[in-house]
Each structure stands twice: as structure tokens, then as C-alpha cells.
Amino acid sequence: MPRDPLIGLVGKPSSGKSTTLNSLTDATSKVGNFPFTTIDPQRAIGYLQIDCACARYNLTDRCKPNYGGCVNGRRSVPIELLDVAGLVPGAHEGKGLGNKFLDDLRHADALIHVVDVSGTTDAEGKATRGYDPSVDIEWLRGEIVRWILGNLMEKWGSIKRRHVAVKANAVDTLQGQLSGYGSTSTVVARCLDKMQLKDPLETWNDATIEKFVNTFTDEKFPTVLALNKIDHPDADRNIAKIAKMQDPQRIVLCSAISEVFLRRLAKQKYIRYTEGAEYVDAREDLIEAGEEDGGGLKEMDEKLRTRIENLKDMVLYRFGSTGVVQVLGKAADLLGLVPVFPVRNVHTFGSGSAGASAVFRDCVLVKKNSTVADVARKVMGDAPIAYVEGAGGTRVAEDQVVAVGKNDILSFKVGR
Numbered sequence: 001m002p003r004d005p006l007i008g009l010v011g012k013p014s015s016g017k018s019t020t021l022n023s024l025t026d027a028t029s030k031v032g033n034f035p036f037t038t039i040d041p042q043r044a045i046g047y048l049q050i051d052c053a054c055a056r057y058n059l060t061d062r063c064k065p066n067y068g069g070c071v072n073g074r075r076s077v078p079i080e081l082l083d084v085a086g087l088v089p090g091a092h093e094g095k096g097l098g099n100k101f102l103d104d105l106r107h108a109d110a111l112i113h114v115v116d117v118s119g120t121t122d123a124e125g126k127a128t129r130g131y132d133p134s135v136d137i138e139w140l141r142g143e144i145v146r147w148i149l150g151n152l153m154e155k156w157g158s159i160k161r162r163h164v165a166v167k168a169n170a171v172d173t174l175q176g177q178l179s180g181y182g183s184t185s186t187v188v189a190r191c192l193d194k195m196q197l198k199d200p201l202e203t204w205n206d207a208t209i210e211k212f213v214n215t216f217t218d219e220k221f222p223t224v225l226a227l228n229k230i231d232h233p234d235a236d237r238n239i240a241k242i243a244k245m246q247d248p249q250r251i252v253l254c255s256a257i258s259e260v261f262l263r264r265l266a267k268q269k270y271i272r273y274t275e276g277a278e279y280v281d282a283r284e285d286l287i288e289a290g291e292e293d294g295g296g297l298k299e300m301d302e303k304l305r306t307r308i309e310n311l312k313d314m315v316l317y318r319f320g321s322t323g324v325v326q327v328l329g330k331a332a333d334l335l336g337l338v339p340v341f342p343v344r345n346v347h348t349f350g351s352g353s354a355g356a357s358a359v360f361r362d363c364v365l366v367k368k369n370s371t372v373a374d375v376a377r378k379v380m381g382d383a384p385i386a387y388v389e390g391a392g393g394t395r396v397a398e399d400q401v402v403a404v405g406k407n408d409i410l411s412f413k414v415g416r
Ligand SMILES: Nc1nc2c(ncn2[C@@H]2O[C@H](COP(=O)(O)OP(=O)(O)O)[C@@H](O)[C@H]2O)c(=O)[nH]1
Pocket: 011, 012, 013, 014, 015, 016, 017, 018, 019, 020, 228, 229, 230, 231, 232, 254, 255, 256, 257, 258
């Protein structure tokens, strides 16, 4: 059965991985129990914000997700996150918790590299001032490449001999070595395609193998650069430097600590704040806006009020939000995740008996280019599917690809 997508947080010690994880998982909106059975301490459920299908049919008031939440058509869908700690330069040689870290990484579909853009921690995570965080981006990727390369080179002689002896094709031989990283033949084929490589595998030299591993790393582990600690005054010049060196499509600016702080104050009823929003409302703001009881919020003391004002000036007004919700959204974009809504009834979008008027109770995230059959296996397991219907009752073939707005509302009819 296709696995649920898993997003790994990587970065040197003290870059803010745990804070980012907390900021993404500690949702204030009402959320249901998550659909996962065992979660170890490093794993957590974050909430990916997507456009819900309920908005398309003007049914936002009846949208009642089984898991996560939906507010005015903005739906929070649970997604699994993994805090991959202990990565330092030299990790591929077992430095720090290097090997353990790299083993955890195998299961990730995409990575969020949390970069301390304030320059107040060195490569090992120790406190300093004026460190250049742009180098972290290079060495971290380099550690992953050297780890995979090392494992491959160790056996290259015998891999090559076997490849020639059984007259294998390059995709099969390489996939045999890379399946442990969660690779598939499609990923390997795409790498070879990208490299436009015509030479037979047995003639590859070290440079070719290294080039292949670089391509493979980028394919298998698409990475968002979360430039964290933008609330720090030294952040600006480091952001400017990194923005010139890296693909802007992969960069998100964030302040994880600000998001944690705002969510905590919202929980304690000092402010009204929606996760990832640009605005924060205090009691007096709501009274001014006509809510007589100030939204039931508590009065803040002078100290707290000043902190909130600073946070607004340094983060919210300058950058538009704390950025953490966008970090997860960008990771989902890189993976091309598609939200699919399985329903019982393709006319009412209900789920049958329970809560008859509630719509779109379920939502699953699948990778881009998934077919209706892939979704069926994920949702229904091995149950025999007689036929599949889309919104309005049209029949949908199992080999159809699902995408946003296309075959993304499905009803699976069981039977022979
Ligand atoms: N100024 C600032 N500090 C942060 C931010 N995020 C995390 N930190 C601080 O950085 C330190 C390390 O954070 P932590 O999440 O434990 O890092 P980890 O080792 O990567 O998990 C802690 O003191 C955090 O409070 C941020 O957005 N801004």
C-alpha cells in the first residue's frame, strides 16, 4: 500500500528544528485524533493548509473533517513530520549522531532544512556572532551526498561485475542499490534521463558516479530552505546573500519561535490568532471592531503588550507572517502533493449514516501523478473495487491521474 508522505526536518543543532516542529504541530484550532497508530518522540503530526473541496460547492458551513479542521474552506490536513537531529559536518563518517541521523532520513519524501539565518550559531550549533549560514546549506547537502556515495562506492566493484554478468539494465542495477533510501525505479530512471547519460554503467568513472548521486539526492530529497530566526537583527544581510545563491522557489523566511509564542498566547486567550496569519487581535482591537465582550479575551499587561508589538513590527508586518505554515506548504508543493476527498455519496459529498449533513469528512494526501487506483489502494486497502465515481456521479477509470480539481473527489464502490 502506498505510504503516507513524510517530511523530515534537518539542520545543525540549535538551528530551530524542534521549535519549528512544535510551531507546526501545536495547533490551536480544534483538531481530531490523528489517524496514525504509533508515533515516536521525533515524529509529530503537522497540519498542511490546503483549499478544501467544500468551498467549490459552497458547503463550507457543513464541512466537518474527521481529522484536522476546516475554516471557511481553508482546511488543515494532518501530515507526518520527522525531527532528524544530530547532523553536524562529518556526519557521514559517523560524527555526532551522524549515522543514526542518516538512517532516519531514509524514510523522508522531502526535507525542510532549518537554517539559522541569524548567524548566531556556528556549524556545530555553538553560540557565536557573525557566522555565515550560507555555508550550512552546502555542507548539509554534501553530507547526504557523501553518505549515499560512500555506501555505493564500497560495493561498486561487485555491483559492476554483477551488472555485466547478468546483462542487467542500469535502472535495475542502481535501483537494487538505492531501494534502501526509499527510491523507486521511476526516480532512478528520471535521474539517468536528466543526466543524458549514454555510457554503459560498467564504464562509469568516479566523477560520473558522483554526478549521479548528486542528481539522485536532489530527486529523492527535494528540500525547502527554511531561513529561520528572521526576527533577529542580523538576519537581513544573511537572507540577502542566500537569496542570491539559491533558487528562490525553495526559500521560505520564518520565525518559528514567534509562531510558538503566538499560538501559546492564543491558547491562553490573550489574543485571537489564526495559525500562519498576518494579523493578531487583542481584546481592545476586538472591542473597537464591535465585539462588545472583546471576544472573551483577557487583558494583557504592559510587558506582554510590548512583546506583541515588537513581534508585529519585526516579523508580521515586515514579512507578512511567521512563515512556518508556508514552510510546510512549500514542502508539499515540491512533492506536488494532491489532496483527494473520498466520499460515500458523490451528490451530497456525505459519508453515509454518521453525521448525515456533514460533508468531505475525509481527505488524503497523495503524490503527484498518482492514479485513481493508487488512491483506491490507499483508502480501501485490498478491498475489491467494482467501480469508481467522481463528483456528480460520472464514472472514473482507475488509470486516470488525480490532480487538484480533477478526479479529486472520489467514491469507491466495493464489490465484484
Ligand atoms: N530568535 C529566534 N530564536 C529561535 C527561533 N527558533 C528557535 N530559536 C531558538 O534557538 C534555540 C535552538 O532551538 P531548537 O528548536 O531547540 O533547535 P534544534 O536543536 O535545531 O532542535 C532555542 O534557544 C530556540 O529558542 C526563532 O525563530 N528566532
